[in-house]
Amino acid sequence: MLRLRKMMIVLLIACFGIALLSACSTKGSGGENAGAGGASQGTSAEPNKGDGKKVEIRYWRHDFAPEVQALQKMIQSFEAANPNITVKMEVIPYGDYETKIRTALAAGNAPDVIGLDGPTLAAYAHQGAVIPLDAYFEADGNKEDIAAPVLASLTYKDQIYAAPLNDASIGMFYNKKLFEKNDIELPSKDPNQAWTWEQVLQAAQKINDPANKVYGIDPGWGLGEGEGSTFVKLPFIWQAGGEILSPDGNEVKGYLDSPESKRALSFFSSLYNEYKVAPKEIPPEAFETGKLGIVVNGPWAISGFATSHPDFKLGEDWDIAPLWKDAKQVTPNGSWNMAITKDSKQPDAAWKFVNWVTGIEGAKFWYQETKNLPARLSTASAIPELTEYPMNIFVEQSSKFAHPRPVTPAYPVITTAISKLFADLGVSGRNVDEAVAEAVTAIDKALEKYR
Amino acid sequence: MERIGHLLKWIVMIAVALISLLPIFWMVMGAFRPRQELFQYVSLEWHLFIPVEWTLQNFIDLFSDSSKPLGRFINNTLLVAVSVTLLSLLFNSMAAFAFSKLRFRGRGVVFAVFLSALVIPGEVTMVPTYLLVHAFGWIDSFRALIVPAAVSVFSIFLLVQFFADVPRELLEAGKIDGASWPGIYAKIVLPSMVPALITMGLITFLGQWDAYLWPLIVINDESKQMLQVAIATFTNLQATEWGKILAADTVASVPILILFLFLQKYYVQSIVNSGIKG
Amino acid sequence: MKMNSAFGKQEERAAWLFVLPAAISLALFTFYPMLNALTISFKEYSLINPEAVFVGLANYSGLLSDPKFINSLLHSFHFALVVIPVQTALALGLALLIYRSSWVTGLFRTIYFMPVVIAIGVASTLFKLIYNQDYGLLNSLLGFFGAGPVSFLSDPNLALYGIMLLGVWKSAGFFMIIFVAGLNGIPNDLYEAAEVDGATRAQKFVKITLPLLRRTLTFVIIITTMDALKIFVPVALVTGGGPADSTTTAVYYIYKIAFQQMEMGYGTAAAFILFVIVMCISIVQLRLLRTDVEY
Incomplete structure (x- = not known):
């Protein structure tokens, strides 16, 4: 009996040990109030020792060094201008950002402000995970200054649910050396003189040299999954004159399976299977190292290449042309935004911060720091380099040819179905009708819930 | 015949050894290559494996980024991994001792229930577990990483394997000499099972050293983040910094390899002798 | 031998x-x-909205007619059916080669x-690079032997084998x-006795080694x-379930549905x-491999 009691004591000590250990570790890192307290404590206004009420805004976003650094500067200036508000930014690896946000939302423990990717907005709004910002925009959000297609992509059921950090567009990036080596006429830099699909295909055919591991084109960021990949592939469908959904967002039948959409998908498939100018597997850093003639990419890549491959120079080794066209010239739009969650106990202060970053002055600073395509008209007109090559291509495209992705709570299903569709066509050369029918069924099932 | 068999045996052994080592070796060497060299060599030649131009740049980049204090992440990870390993050595070996050596009603049923915990994928219970940990107020605290990981059915199952080899007669002899069950556990079973315990401890430690998704979810404060989560940030939408990733992977792997090489003489080699003698 | 009841009770309590x-x-x-989670499975439960609607068995019946789910299960079974025998045989084969102690076997064991x-995570990143069709180490080596290239990352018929490897x-x-x-743990005198009886190596393996390894084998096969x-992490990191869903295993599919x-x-x-499926398989395995050693 005595031994058993002894054992119990050992157990107790062990349990105590756990508690102590973890207590120490919390203390060890400063004991910030966002610590063990969880949502209610972490986000609520806590009286500061002494004067006034100090509010802490928690803000989560995905990790991307140049943008995070820009935000750190903006947080500093914001805190200086609003001494009673502090902002605690936490950055999360891109790949699992959504998983983390969603788990926190499930527990009612989400931060006040989150980074929100355009196409997920409707799902978040539909589930009440983020709050409408219309009243804030009316008061001091300068809504009229936001480009109309961008605003449309942030509106769900007539309410605005996010403030845009920036817009995005993509162009045709080409390796100038490979073009010159193969005697291909260079495409125009004029945003209104986009190449047609046929011109692009011809150039890709001339460049393509698989024996020497040089490929013609990567038409849409490979064949993997992910929103980025869907973002750059959808324009094919729009360019052919097709659509994903009906204008009201309720129907997929008759749109994704229209003859126009199918023509786009057949063309995409032919690049991989018939003409074999697109590699099913892309070597790492293929474009930057001269192994790939043509890619699609956005303005962010300009500074990205400059840092990662300083010897690969814009204007010498590579250039940017407007994104190709078919029946129509269409480019995708929409990017990352800031939204306020339902879990925020101080939406007013949260808005102050959101508006500081995405408002008229903030947007200019954001452009200077990140070179992302501005979502605000005032930024576009205030900064001269936006009217010059290469940024003018993206700016003009986004004002003339932009097409938002479908705004529907079913979008997470749509993006998966679309990447599967394109992968099926590219990788396996599947029959277009069959593959499209499968995607339509999947999307239709998802839309049913929201009709 | 015998000689051919012998030769074949050696060929197989060496081939498997090369396959085991090559990827690791390629990683370490890749970490010392400048960026442009990384994917340059495609035919079988010396430089496929050995850098032409050795550089420490990847490591310098890795450790000079003040927004990602790698040393701190390693410390955090060590603290959590060591705590979990110590606790799990105690709790799992206790349970394994009971299951393998003690007689009690419902033993089979309880063990079966335990084993069923192995079947459910952790990704599925992640959200309910998060809710629980949140209710305890453990979000953003190492408690959320340490406490739920302290008991592992896999480890219990593994230890039961080895404990089963301890002859019960030995325990009963101890019993007749007046030792209590805790005494027998501490004085007879544990000392004879050091290799098995080290095996389990190493696997537990590795599991924590590798942990990614759970720490990503429950730790918000970057200064408390774990190593693998930090490494994951080198892959982003815009570009993947392969040189930095290989360097980070090397930094994450080499200390463990060294720890393993140090420990292996205590268990990879001596697990052999743990067999019947107990 | 029977313990007296006081002893037994004490043991039980301990x-x-x-x-x-x-x-x-x-x-x-x-x-x-x-x-x-079980209660969640009977609800229409959006991850980001804790207010859920009870839908009974609708999720289950939907799944049984969901070709994507069935496919993901098939991928998991395919994976398991190859990996279980191959990996177990390889592990046992290697163990047989090096189980006797010497400095050489010690080196190989290490x-x-x-x-x-x-x-x-590190291994997955590495293999993703090593498998690259044009620039990966694997195809460089295969090329030297006049084989390949093998497209583990882009050929839907091969990708799952890449994950298995x-x-x-x-x-x-x-x-x-x-x-x-x-x-x-197998006493040497058993082998010696068999040798006296003139048993061949194969006979010794089947008659002595395998039966006495049964408990170990059970553990290895179950785990x-x-x-x-x-299987999840390598799928997520190496192929992301692709190409064209060919490596989307059950857990990866579940993760996608639940979180994406x-x-x-x-x-x-x-x-x-x-x-339920894994549970049934494990129970069958335990029955088939039933050992004299009780757990």
Whole structure:
């Protein structure tokens, strides 16, 4: 009996040990109030020792060094201008950002402000995970200054649910050396003189040299999954004159399976299977190292290449042309935004911060720091380099040819179905009708819930 | 015949050894290559494996980024991994001792229930577990990483394997000499099972050293983040910094390899002798 | 021999105390969340909106007619059916080669165990680079032997084998060590007696080694089966389920449904279908491999 009691004591000590250990570790890192307290404590206004009420805004976003650094500067200036508000930014690896946000939302423990990717907005709004910002925009959000297609992509059921950090567009990036080596006429830099699909295909055919591991084109960021990949592939469908959904967002039948959409998908498939100018597997850093003639990419890549491959120079080794066209010239739009969650106990202060970053002055600073395509008209007109090559291509495209992705709570299903569709066509050369029918069924099932 | 068999045996052994080592070796060497060299060599030649131009740049980049204090992440990870390993050595070996050596009603049923915990994928219970940990107020605290990981059915199952080899007669002899069950556990079973315990401890430690998704979810404060989560940030939408990733992977792997090489003489080699003698 | 009842009672009480901490922890951090998940599986539950609607068995019936889910299950079974025998045979084969102690076998044991020590995330990243069709180490080596190129990342018929290879590379060494311990537990005099009787190597292996390794084998097969049917991390990191869903295994599918599409109820129901299947397989395996040693 005595031994058993002894054992119990050992157990107790062990349990105590756990508690102590973890207590120490919390203390060890400063004991910030966002610590063990969880949502209610972490986000609520806590009286500061002494004067006034100090509010802490928690803000989560995905990790991307140049943008995070820009935000750190903006947080500093914001805190200086609003001494009673502090902002605690936490950055999360891109790949699992959504998983983390969603788990926190499930527990009612989400931060006040989150980074929100355009196409997920409707799902978040539909589930009440983020709050409408219309009243804030009316008061001091300068809504009229936001480009109309961008605003449309942030509106769900007539309410605005996010403030845009920036817009995005993509162009045709080409390796100038490979073009010159193969005697291909260079495409125009004029945003209104986009190449047609046929011109692009011809150039890709001339460049393509698989024996020497040089490929013609990567038409849409490979064949993997992910929103980025869907973002750059959808324009094919729009360019052919097709659509994903009906204008009201309720129907997929008759749109994704229209003859126009199918023509786009057949063309995409032919690049991989018939003409074999697109590699099913892309070597790492293929474009930057001269192994790939043509890619699609956005303005962010300009500074990205400059840092990662300083010897690969814009204007010498590579250039940017407007994104190709078919029946129509269409480019995708929409990017990352800031939204306020339902879990925020101080939406007013949260808005102050959101508006500081995405408002008229903030947007200019954001452009200077990140070179992302501005979502605000005032930024576009205030900064001269936006009217010059290469940024003018993206700016003009986004004002003339932009097409938002479908705004529907079913979008997470749509993006998966679309990447599967394109992968099926590219990788396996599947029959277009069959593959499209499968995607339509999947999307239709998802839309049913929201009709 | 015998000689051919012998030769074949050696060929197989060496081939498997090369396959085991090559990827690791390629990683370490890749970490010392400048960026442009990384994917340059495609035919079988010396430089496929050995850098032409050795550089420490990847490591310098890795450790000079003040927004990602790698040393701190390693410390955090060590603290959590060591705590979990110590606790799990105690709790799992206790349970394994009971299951393998003690007689009690419902033993089979309880063990079966335990084993069923192995079947459910952790990704599925992640959200309910998060809710629980949140209710305890453990979000953003190492408690959320340490406490739920302290008991592992896999480890219990593994230890039961080895404990089963301890002859019960030995325990009963101890019993007749007046030792209590805790005494027998501490004085007879544990000392004879050091290799098995080290095996389990190493696997537990590795599991924590590798942990990614759970720490990503429950730790918000970057200064408390774990190593693998930090490494994951080198892959982003815009570009993947392969040189930095290989360097980070090397930094994450080499200390463990060294720890393993140090420990292996205590268990990879001596697990052999743990067999019947107990 | 029978214990007196006081002794037995005391042993029983001690046993429960020994099991208690593990039982509490499991009840709290595994079974309670599991029960929660089970209730979620009967609901239409959006991940980001805790207000859920009870839908009975709708999720389950939907899954049984969901070709994508069925496919993902088939991928998991395909994976398991190859990995279980191959990895177990390889681990046992290696163990047989090196289980006797000497400095050489010690060296090889250490080398074979090294992949176990590499983090699965690190190993996945590495293999993704090594598998690259044009610039990967694998095809450079195959090219030297006049073979290849093998497109583990872009050929839907091969991609799953790429994941298998990674899995076996990473885990075989661990099970080898388990086998080494098991092999050394077999008393040498049994072999000596068999030799006196003129038994061949193969006879000794079938008549002595295998039967006496049964408990070890059971452990290895059960654990390998569960790991194989739950394969997730390498899929997520190396292929992302592609190309064209050819490596989308059950757990990867569940993760996608629950976290990317936010249909937590549906995803959780899928997990419980998987749970029942794996449970049944494990029970059958335990029956087939029933050993004289009781657990």
